[in-house]
Amino acid sequence: MLKITRVQKNSIGAELGLEKGDVILRFDGHAAEDELDYLYYSALEEFTITVKDGKTGAEVEVEIEKDEDESLGLEFEKNTKIRTCHNHCVFCFVDQMPKGMRESLYVKDDDPAMSFTCGNFVTLTNLSDEGLERIVRLKLSPLYLSVHTMNGALRAKLLNNRFAGKIATQIETLVKGGIEMHCQAVIVPNENDGEELAYTARELFKYYPAVRDLACVPTGLTRYREGLTEIPDVDKEYSEKLLDLVDLLNAEFGVNFLLPADEYFVKAERPFKEKEFYGNFEQIENGIGMTAKFLSEAREALKKQGKRQLKSPKTSVLVSGVSAAKANATLYAEMENAVTGLTLCVLPVVNEFFGSTVTCTGLLTGKDMLEAVKRHLEKHAADEVILAGNTMREFEDVFLCGMTLGEFEQALTPYGVRVKVNRSGGEGLVKLLSENE
Ligand code: SF4
Helix, strand or coil: CEEEEEECCCCHHHHCCCCCCCEEEEECCEECCCHHHHHHHCCCCEEEEEEECCCCCCEEEEEEECCCCCCCCEEECCCCCCCECCCCCCCCCHHHCCCCCCHHHHCCECCHHHHHHHCCCECCCCCCHHHHHHHHHCCCCCEEEECCCCCHHHHHHHHCCCCHHHHHHHHHHHHHCCCCEEEEEEECCCCCCHHHHHHHHHHHHCCCCCEEEEEEEECCCCCCCCCCCCCCCCCHHHHHHHHHHHHHHHHHHCCCCEEECHHHHHHHCCCCCCHHHHCCCCCHHHCCCHHHHHHHHHHHHHHHHCCEEEEEEEEEEEEEEHHHHHHCHHHHHHHHHHEEEEEEEEEEECCCCCCCCCCCHHHCCHHHHHHHHHHHHHHCCCCEEEEEHHHECCCCCEECCCCEHHHHHHHCHHHCCEEEEECCHHHHHHHHHCCCC
């Protein structure tokens, strides 16, 4: 239900006599769950709303006729309730988080609204048939779907949820309802890989292009796995095999339907795919094509700017996760060559907090980076330290561990270095490295 907090003057809502405190219970007889219902129905020309009077509690159904682009002019109380998951996946990252971090990091969201608006992955295991029908009715497309496997019994096992096996019929319902999907499979060695992965890919590809792609993502294993199912880490040979299978299946399909995570290329020590492979980078938040995008942006920026001469020489320390330091090594050498006077020291930081198996930059804590930078600066002088913007919370200067950027800078004061944050990908890094201040 949606509780009205404001009715705009001269709006349709005001004409109908709606007031702050009134509650919308239903649209066209369907329960109003969140603002997505409002957004969908208020774009229609004809529909009904059932409103509960905030003062008397009386319910009334109102028929609305309006132009498509006319707004009802209503604002609602923030709905902070998020649909959470009913699973206990063997690879769940939330279960491997240490205690004492901020509460939001422990939320196991599995909410189609968050999938549609933020690209969060959902499993559909907490949805009734009505929930599925709502996705279709409100056209929540594209949806980001954690499929993991199309083998129902195996899915129930991996998700530790006996109701997880009906994914095939759920996908069919969504496809018939006109919903498009980006899918992912977190690959658990010896479970949903090899022939099982081939089966999953072929089953999903039957629905292409409604099912647009299938991301293959490695399990993120932290050092906090005590009491959890043992999952082997992936090595070079494993990653090579997986990439070979992906190539084989994509060749069979004739399109780049399977999208392997960047981490497999790093582990296999194979060159990354060109950026064209990833289309519109629709699974980039999943670690798919991030490196290709970064490399291409940086190289384009280097080409555009040509050879650069710094006014005065400088030494920059670039803080990085272990994977990115390895993956971008050639690019960093190119950057150093392109800017005369620049000495670039790439500092791969081992993730002490989550464990050394977590190698991406985005999961480094402020504390781990600070300690590594200090150790480096004790031995080597530098003019500036460059951090990746994705080590901080969105729109905030706060690292994963709660340390602020200000605290980070303050701790480095004795070393006399500037701290810069790159929030603009490859192009942003070229820009930062090519300027003196
Ligand atoms: S769906 Fe699985 S991986 Fe996602 S939060 Fe729930 S238990 Fe964790």
